[in-house]
Amino acid sequence: MIAAGLLLDELATRSVAEVTGVPCSFLTPLINKVASDPSVRYLPATHEGEAVAIATGAWLAGATTCVIAQNSGLGNMVNPLTSLNHPCRIPVPLIVTWRGEPGRPDEPQHELLGAVTADLLTMVGVSHSLLPPDPEGLGPVLDQGWDAMRGRELPHAFVVRKGTIAPEELSEPRPRPSPHSRVVRLGDPGRGQAPCRIEALESLLGAIDDQTAVISTTGKCSRELFTLADRPQHFYLVGAMGSASAVGLGVARHSARRVVVVDGDGAALMRLGTLAAVGAQPPLALTHVLLDNQVHDSTGGQRSLAAGTDFPAVAAACGYPRVFDCADLAGLRDALREAANEPGPCFVYARIQPGSLEPLGRPTLHPSEVARRFRSFVTRSDRAEATPRPG
Numbered sequence: 001m002i003a004a005g006l007l008l009d010e011l012a013t014r015s016v017a018e019v020t021g022v023p024c025s026f027l028t029p030l031i032n033k034v035a036s037d038p039s040v041r042y043l044p045a046t047h048e049g050e051a052v053a054i055a056t057g058a059w060l061a062g063a064t065t066c067v068i069a070q071n072s073g074l075g076n077m078v079n080p081l082t083s084l085n086h087p088c089r090i091p092v093p094l095i096v097t098w099r100g101e102p103g104r105p106d107e108p109q110h111e112l113l114g115a116v117t118a119d120l121l122t123m124v125g126v127s128h129s130l131l132p133p134d135p136e137g138l139g140p141v142l143d144q145g146w147d148a149m150r151g152r153e154l155p156h157a158f159v160v161r162k163g164t165i166a167p168e169e170l171s172e173p174r175p176r177p178s179p180h181s182r183v184v185r186l187g188d189p190g191r192g193q194a195p196c197r198i199e200a201l202e203s204l205l206g207a208i209d210d211q212t213a214v215i216s217t218t219g220k221c222s223r224e225l226f227t228l229a230d231r232p233q234h235f236y237l238v239g240a241m242g243s244a245s246a247v248g249l250g251v252a253r254h255s256a257r258r259v260v261v262v263d264g265d266g267a268a269l270m271r272l273g274t275l276a277a278v279g280a281q282p283p284l285a286l287t288h289v290l291l292d293n294q295v296h297d298s299t300g301g302q303r304s305l306a307a308g309t310d311f312p313a314v315a316a317a318c319g320y321p322r323v324f325d326c327a328d329l330a331g332l333r334d335a336l337r338e339a340a341n342e343p344g345p346c347f348v349y350a351r352i353q354p355g356s357l358e359p360l361g362r363p364t365l366h367p368s369e370v371a372r373r374f375r376s377f378v379t380r381s382d383r384a385e386a387t388p389r390p391g
């Protein structure tokens with residue numbers, strides 16, 4: 001068996017600054033150690049795919065975050081692994097348990113995934129190796145995994161069999177209760193028609209400075225942002241619908257730059273749990289803008305489930321300390337400027353009209369180039385305060 005502390009030390013020597021994920025009983029000792037030890041940062045995620053997106057954001061900020069997950073959570077990871085990490089060539093270390101390992105008794109719900117864990121990882125482009133049970137073997141296996149990540153620029157999974165990590169007690173610090181926030185309404189609700197997305201994006205570009213990192217959601221939002229202005233401070237999330245705020249969380253955790261995430265209603269609903277993950281992390285220099293046109297505009301305008309969802313109320317209930325509900329473009333601009341001076345995270349909600357520019361461009365750079373250009377921007381020390389936040 002290996003001690004959880006040794007594994008964490010070995011990860012720390014490979015620049016792992018943080019661990020994020022969803023627990024599995026095979027990893028209880030590791031999670032107990034991380035969650036109890038204030039010297040190691042632990043970021044609970046609501047979903048294994050969210051954890052991959054957070055770790056991807058950390059990479060975009062020049063940091064390394066390790067994802068921990070049960071192998072049944074691989075299903076939840078497939079989308080970001082295939083449509084974010086693969087096109088962007090972004091490596092993240094994964095520690096994945098092997099429930100349902102063939103030949104070992106386990107619960108029926110783990111049988112099928114246990115049989116295909118290695119194949120599934122290979123199919124989604126993730127190289128993998130078994131974490132050894134002996135301390136002597138640990139360093140070389142981690143080194144090989146890190147070599148694979150460097151060489152392939154893709155995630156590598158360390159697969160953990162039952163009983164690999166020695167037991168560890170949990171003494172997790174209690175989270176500070178977050179004060180309930182009030183929704184601040186800005187703008188004039190009697191002003192008539194809501195703006196369209198391109199007008200909202202123009203206002204957004206006018207309200208944020210050139211030091212701010214912008215992450216835009218999947219579909220026409222990213223295409224419109226690219227069409228308006230293509231700059232190193234933009235990261236277009238061309239795939240992984242719903243992961244924009246998790247990527248933003250990962251960037252904001254490891255950078256002093258203000259991060260603005262531009263989300264859609266369909267995308268936000270797809271990963272609604274991420275509002276809880278972001279809301280739980282104040283102070284965080286992140287502004288989460290939700291442009292709600294009530295439809296999946298990018299795929300033809302089909303109704304989303306936004307009509308019955310009170311997004312500002314959800315964000316406030318999830319712990320965002322500042323929530324703005326903007327009735328018009330002036331309100332949106334005011335909210336963005338106010339949010340930039342808040343410790344955050346802030347939620348900025350604006351109703352917009354469906355519809356888009358015609359014809360509409362698409363990012364012409366490959367996602368891997370956009371990712372590297374954005375990483376250079378985020379890690380550039382062209383402002384005194386651009387240093388990692390303390391734990």
Ligand SMILES: Cc1ncc(C[n+]2csc(CCOP(=O)(O)OP(=O)(O)O)c2C)c(N)n1
Nearest residue numbers: 218219241264265266267295296297298299
């Ligand atoms: C996992 C996944 N499912 C479906 C799609 C197809 N898709 C791309 S954009 C989009 C609509 C997004 O809706 P919303 O977030 O409301 O933004 P809007 O298009 O209205 O700007 C959909 C369904 C996808 N890219 N990924």
